Amino acid sequence: MKLVVQMPALNEEASIGSVLASIPRQIPGVDEVVLLVVDDGSTDRTAELARAAGAVVVSHAQNRGVGAAFRTGLAKATELDADIIVTMDADGQFNPGDIPKLIAPVLNGEADFVSASRFLDPALVPEMPPAKRWGNDFMARWVSSITHKRFYDVSCGFRAYSKNAYLRLNLLGNFTYTHEVFLTLAFADVPIREVPVVVRGVREHGKSRVASNLFHYGWRTASIILKTYRDYRPLKFFSKIAGGLAGIGMLLLLFLLSVKIRTGGFFPHKWAGFAGAAFLGAGGGVFLVGIVAEMLDRIRTSADEALFRIRRVEADVRRLLGSGPRPPAGSGSPAP
Structure with missing residues (x-):
C-alpha cells in the first residue's frame, strides 16, 4: 500500500522542512510513504529544502495557482502509482501526526474521500477572524444545499483520496480546487467522510496566498462553485x-x-x-x-x-x- 503525501508550496522555505520532517514514515496498513511537493513558482529555497528532506519535487516555471498545483500533483502521484493520496499545506497549519487518523476510513473501506474538518467538532474550532469563519460556514452550507448532503468544512485542504476517488477527478479551476473536488465527488456518489482535527487558524509564517483577500477569494470561489453546479446539474x-x-x-x-x-x-x-x-x-x-x-x-x-x-x-x-x-x-x- 503506497501513500503519497502531496503538498503545493509557494515560497514556504520557513516551514516546509519542518513539515516534511514531521510526516510519519511508519503508518499501520501502509507499506511505503512518498513525499511529493509541487513548487508553484517559488522564488526562495522551497524546492531545494524539499529535495533535501527527501521529497519528490515538481516545479512550475511560474506561479499558476493552487488548483493548477493540485492537478500537477495528481498527475505525478498517479505516475507514482499511489494507492492513497493525502493533500496538505506546506505552511504548518495541519498536524502531520493526524495522517493515520485521516486515512483510516480509506484503509477500512468506509470512504473513498476523507476531508479533515475544522468545524465538525465544536470543541476543535480554531481561532480565526469572524469574517473568515462566516465565509467557511457559508461555503459549507452552500455546497451542502447543492449536493443535498451535509458537510461542515468544504474549504480545508487536508484530505485523503483513494485511487477510486482521485482517478475520477477532472478539474478545471486554477485558483483553488477544494470546493470543485467536493462537488465532483459528491455528484459521482463517492463515499465521503469528514474527520474532526485540530488545525491552526492563523498561519505561523506569512499569509495565505489564496484567502489573503476575502472578497477576491469569495468571488473566485463562488465562480468555481457555480460553474461546477452548471456542468453537473x-x-x-x-x-x-x-x-x-x-x-x-x-x-x-x-x-x-x-x-x-x-x-x-x-x-x-x-x-x-x-x-x-x-x-x-x-x-x-x-x-x-x-x-x-x-x-x-x-x-x-x-x-x-x-x-x-x-x-x-x-x-x-x-x-x-x-x-x-x-x-x-x-x-x-x-x-x-
Whole structure:
C-alpha cells in the first residue's frame, strides 16, 4: 500500500522542512510513504529544502495557482502509482501526526474521500477572524444545499483520496480546487467522510496566498462553485434562472392587468406588457438551454466514466509492469 503525501508550496522555505520532517514514515496498513511537493513558482529555497528532506519535487516555471498545483500533483502521484493520496499545506497549519487518523476510513473501506474538518467538532474550532469563519460556514452550507448532503468544512485542504476517488477527478479551476473536488465527488456518489482535527487558524509564517483577500477569494470561489453546479446539474441551474426571469415577466404583466382594471386602459404603462413578454420569452429560452445542456450532461457523464475506466486500466498496467500487484485502497470497485 503506497501513500503519497502531496503538498503545493509557494515560497514556504520557513516551514516546509519542518513539515516534511514531521510526516510519519511508519503508518499501520501502509507499506511505503512518498513525499511529493509541487513548487508553484517559488522564488526562495522551497524546492531545494524539499529535495533535501527527501521529497519528490515538481516545479512550475511560474506561479499558476493552487488548483493548477493540485492537478500537477495528481498527475505525478498517479505516475507514482499511489494507492492513497493525502493533500496538505506546506505552511504548518495541519498536524502531520493526524495522517493515520485521516486515512483510516480509506484503509477500512468506509470512504473513498476523507476531508479533515475544522468545524465538525465544536470543541476543535480554531481561532480565526469572524469574517473568515462566516465565509467557511457559508461555503459549507452552500455546497451542502447543492449536493443535498451535509458537510461542515468544504474549504480545508487536508484530505485523503483513494485511487477510486482521485482517478475520477477532472478539474478545471486554477485558483483553488477544494470546493470543485467536493462537488465532483459528491455528484459521482463517492463515499465521503469528514474527520474532526485540530488545525491552526492563523498561519505561523506569512499569509495565505489564496484567502489573503476575502472578497477576491469569495468571488473566485463562488465562480468555481457555480460553474461546477452548471456542468453537473445543468437543468436545475438553468431552470432557476428561467424561473427568475419568468417570475419578473409575470409580475410585470400582473401590474399591467391591474392598471387595466383600475383605469380601463393600458396607458401609460404599455411598456410593462412588452417588458413582461420579453422576460417570459427570455425565461422560456433559458429553460430550453437547460434542456439541451441536460442532454449534453449525459454525454459528459458517460465520458467521465470512460475516462475513469481508462485511468484504472492504465494504473493496473503500470502496476503490472512495476513492482507487482498491491490491493487497491477504498471502498469502490475497480473497473472491469
